[in-house]
Amino acid sequence: MDPPNLPLLLLLTLASTIDAQDLFPKPYCNSTDNLTADSTYQNTLTTLLSSISTTNSCGSAIEIRRVCPDKKGAVLFRENCTIQYSSTSIFRTVKTDPDYALFYFQDFTSPETYNAALQTLLGRLRGEAAGGGSLRKYATGNTSVGFNTIYAMTQCTLDLTNQQCIDCLMTVIGRLGQCCAGKMGVRIMAPSCQFQYETNNRFFDLVVEPLPPPPAPVADALPPPPGTFALV
Numbered sequence: 001m002d003p004p005n006l007p008l009l010l011l012l013t014l015a016s017t018i019d020a021q022d023l024f025p026k027p028y029c030n031s032t033d034n035l036t037a038d039s040t041y042q043n044t045l046t047t048l049l050s051s052i053s054t055t056n057s058c059g060s061a062i063e064i065r066r067v068c069p070d071k072k073g074a075v076l077f078r079e080n081c082t083i084q085y086s087s088t089s090i091f092r093t094v095k096t097d098p099d100y101a102l103f104y105f106q107d108f109t110s111p112e113t114y115n116a117a118l119q120t121l122l123g124r125l126r127g128e129a130a131g132g133g134s135l136r137k138y139a140t141g142n143t144s145v146g147f148n149t150i151y152a153m154t155q156c157t158l159d160l161t162n163q164q165c166i167d168c169l170m171t172v173i174g175r176l177g178q179c180c181a182g183k184m185g186v187r188i189m190a191p192s193c194q195f196q197y198e199t200n201n202r203f204f205d206l207v208v209e210p211l212p213p214p215p216a217p218v219a220d221a222l223p224p225p226p227g228t229f230a231l232v
């Protein structure tokens with residue numbers, strides 16, 4: 001079977017944060033896309049992944065070859081980045097599957113009020129991330145609900161256009177209703193975009209790091225550089 005299209009649901013009862021390290025890395029091997037043993041694809045892929053330099057908080061790109069040794073396509077969700085490769089072109093393509101959904105077990109006590117504030121915040125941050133240009137499609141913000149504060153983050157891969165980023169985030173944010181409406185904190189990651197929110201926990205840094213250099217162009221059917229999800 002393909003990696004599931006349905007969000008993988010994890011109930012986080014003990015974790016103090018959605019970024020709990022034992023939830024990552026989360027691999028999805030594309031089982032419809034087999035690699036033959038003698039394939040030059042395999043060698044090229046290994047060489048390519050070895051050559052990709054990643055930040056320390058992302059980890060090595062080649063690790064995914066050990067997890068999905070015989071697949072032409074795979075996605076590896078890490079805490080601070082997402083790595084994907086495919087035999088078909090994924091550049092400038094909105095990929096919302098597979099996805100990985102994490103959420104707190106606790107429900108918010110006044111779901112209607114909470115959801116209204118949350119949707120407004122996510123809608124604003126969706127536009128901000130999409131409008132971020134080709135160097136930073138990332139936005140964070142907060143909003144108050146009674147005595148509580150919701151902190152949220154939205155992010156797209158840098159290869160997406162403004163509209164593609166909006167489409168991607170609309171799709172993954174729309175999945176809230178299927179997995180985890182009204183939860184105190186949720187993170188849904190997809191290959192092309194992700195969002196996260198938490199209640200009374202500013203999970204992102206306020207200090208904005210310098211913009212990274214623009215990604216180097218890569219061969220057509222190869223993935224965009226990893227690290228595009230690295231949280232600043």
Ligand SMILES: *[C@@H]1O[C@H](CO)[C@@H](O)[C@H](O)[C@H]1NC(C)=O
Pocket residue numbers: 002003030031032033073087088097098
């Ligand atoms: C898996 O690979 C097939 C063949 O390349 C592709 O059509 C499909 O979209 C891939 N599945 C995912 C979830 O990327």
Ligand SMILES: *[C@@H]1O[C@H](CO)[C@@H](O)[C@H](O)[C@H]1NC(C)=O
Pocket residue numbers: 031032033034
């Ligand atoms: C790929 O390999 C899996 C498991 O080895 C097998 O079940 C599947 O039929 C293969 N798919 C193709 C398209 O050959």
Ligand SMILES: *[C@@H]1O[C@H](CO)[C@@H](O)[C@H](O)[C@H]1NC(C)=O
Pocket residue numbers: 021056057058079080231
């Ligand atoms: C991810 O980034 C956060 C914030 O910078 C950091 O605390 C955490 O250790 C990083 N995770 C990994 C696996 O490096």
Ligand SMILES: *[C@@H]1O[C@H](CO)[C@@H](O)[C@H](O)[C@H]1NC(C)=O
Pocket residue numbers: 141142143202
């Ligand atoms: C909430 O966001 C505003 C900007 O909209 C920012 O000025 C403020 O510092 C943030 N508050 C907290 C507690 O992070």
